Amino acid sequence: MTQLRKFRQQTVPPWRRAVLKVGSSLLAADSGGLSTRHALGLAQFIASCHASGREVVLVSSGAVAAGRLLMQHLPEDASNAARQAMAALGQTQTVALWQRLFDRPLAQVLLTHDDLRNRRRYLNARATLSELLALNVMPVVNENDTVAVDELTLGDNDNLAAIVAALIDADMLLIATDIDGLYTADPRSNPDAQPIDEVHELTAEIMGMAGAAGSRVGTGGMRTKLEAAEKAAAAGIQTILFNGRDNEVVNLLSRDLLHGTLLRTSATRMQARKYWLLHVPAVPGCIHVDAGAARALSEGGASLLPKGVIDAVGEFQRGDMVEIVGDSPDGEPYVVARGITQYGAAEINQLARSHTRDIRQKLGYSYGESVMHRDDMVITTDSGVIS
Numbered sequence: 001m002t003q004l005r006k007f008r009q010q011t012v013p014p015w016r017r018a019v020l021k022v023g024s025s026l027l028a029a030d031s032g033g034l035s036t037r038h039a040l041g042l043a044q045f046i047a048s049c050h051a052s053g054r055e056v057v058l059v060s061s062g063a064v065a066a067g068r069l070l071m072q073h074l075p076e077d078a079s080n081a082a083r084q085a086m087a088a089l090g091q092t093q094t095v096a097l098w099q100r101l102f103d104r105p106l107a108q109v110l111l112t113h114d115d116l117r118n119r120r121r122y123l124n125a126r127a128t129l130s131e132l133l134a135l136n137v138m139p140v141v142n143e144n145d146t147v148a149v150d151e152l153t154l155g156d157n158d159n160l161a162a163i164v165a166a167l168i169d170a171d172m173l174l175i176a177t178d179i180d181g182l183y184t185a186d187p188r189s190n191p192d193a194q195p196i197d198e199v200h201e202l203t204a205e206i207m208g209m210a211g212a213a214g215s216r217v218g219t220g221g222m223r224t225k226l227e228a229a230e231k232a233a234a235a236g237i238q239t240i241l242f243n244g245r246d247n248e249v250v251n252l253l254s255r256d257l258l259h260g261t262l263l264r265t266s267a268t269r270m271q272a273r274k275y276w277l278l279h280v281p282a283v284p285g286c287i288h289v290d291a292g293a294a295r296a297l298s299e300g301g302a303s304l305l306p307k308g309v310i311d312a313v314g315e316f317q318r319g320d321m322v323e324i325v326g327d328s329p330d331g332e333p334y335v336v337a338r339g340i341t342q343y344g345a346a347e348i349n350q351l352a353r354s355h356t357r358d359i360r361q362k363l364g365y366s367y368g369e370s371v372m373h374r375d376d377m378v379i380t381t382d383s384g385v386i387s
């Protein structure tokens, strides 16, 4: 490839929790097999973020590429099952490679897009990931390639990374790849391609600049990276595309200096989440609460605890969008708030009026101490949303 035009240096907007997506092109050479060559710098970057109090969840590809080396006899046009077998084989290598580069424990998390479309599993994955972060363990996420095959390709970790970023309430999506950032066209086939330092809106024109993967091991190319940035932006998360093969770029990123593409978002994470909570349709049924709970939610910024619940009406499930209803002083029901419930209607009726500490004993399990967490809720008033 001819010498490409450089990206200018810019300052990274502040962030506190990020997903770092590392593509196969950084972990494996075209011939397959894993190498720590580029992973080392990225691991040092994560360690320096961690040392400055910022959290990073890693979404790492590389399983198929690693497996391919171990099963060299497999042809390029191997069947899906053979590629899935390669991924299963290679996944252990990928996690082992990362573990060698960290002095704190890592946890392997395998997810599918289907898992994250299912409300209950979405909540379960979120609870597990936040528990891992609280335990100071770094999750290493990959698609569960054993079960996820979309048409003829294995999964797409760029989009998965964006969904994980929204799931864990991240405020930054960092995509490390084998090219300096977004260009006006794929520079591998267009020597005149110009670097794009900053994107304010992912217009059709920008989306049209993205081409397919440039290497044999990469899968989605720039297209899936821009799709991921679009998903992240809708959730109020900014995205950075940078070259994970360039040690200097990675070092500078540790100092919040970027040579790459910054894709901004106009909404904050909280605004995007509240907007979503306000507009997703609620299922029929509601959680009926007493006056004390209604006050604690609307005035005190509290989560809804079982103690303040009178009963659940309808047949909703954990993960459904439901309304919380109180009784006005003249006995008229009114909607206090709406949000994602941690427990289904039948469970809430078992827990109504109970103390939080009795949840496990009453149900035999616990999804957490609140029936609805504050972050999953919007308070409604006559004039609209207030928090």
Ligand SMILES: Nc1ncnc2c1ncn2[C@@H]1O[C@H](COP(=O)(O)OP(=O)(O)O)[C@@H](O)[C@H]1O
Pocket (backbone or CB within 6 Å): 022, 023, 024, 025, 026, 176, 177, 178, 179, 181, 182, 183, 184, 185, 186, 187, 188, 209, 210, 211, 212, 213, 214, 215, 217, 218, 219, 220, 221, 222, 223
């Ligand atoms: N407009 C573009 N700007 C930059 N790179 C592009 C563009 N269109 C396509 N690409 C290709 O996308 C590749 C990165 O994607 P991919 O190979 O899937 O990597 P990864 O394994 O990191 O996901 C680049 O090497 C480049 O050839």
Ligand SMILES: N[C@@H](CCC(=O)OP(=O)(O)O)C(=O)O
Pocket (backbone or CB within 6 Å): 022, 023, 024, 025, 060, 061, 062, 063, 064, 065, 087, 142, 143, 145, 154, 155, 156, 157, 158, 217, 218, 219, 220, 221
């Ligand atoms: N889950 C697959 C990778 C899927 C993928 O999106 O790859 P890449 O385009 O290199 O990020 C694997 O680990 O090989």
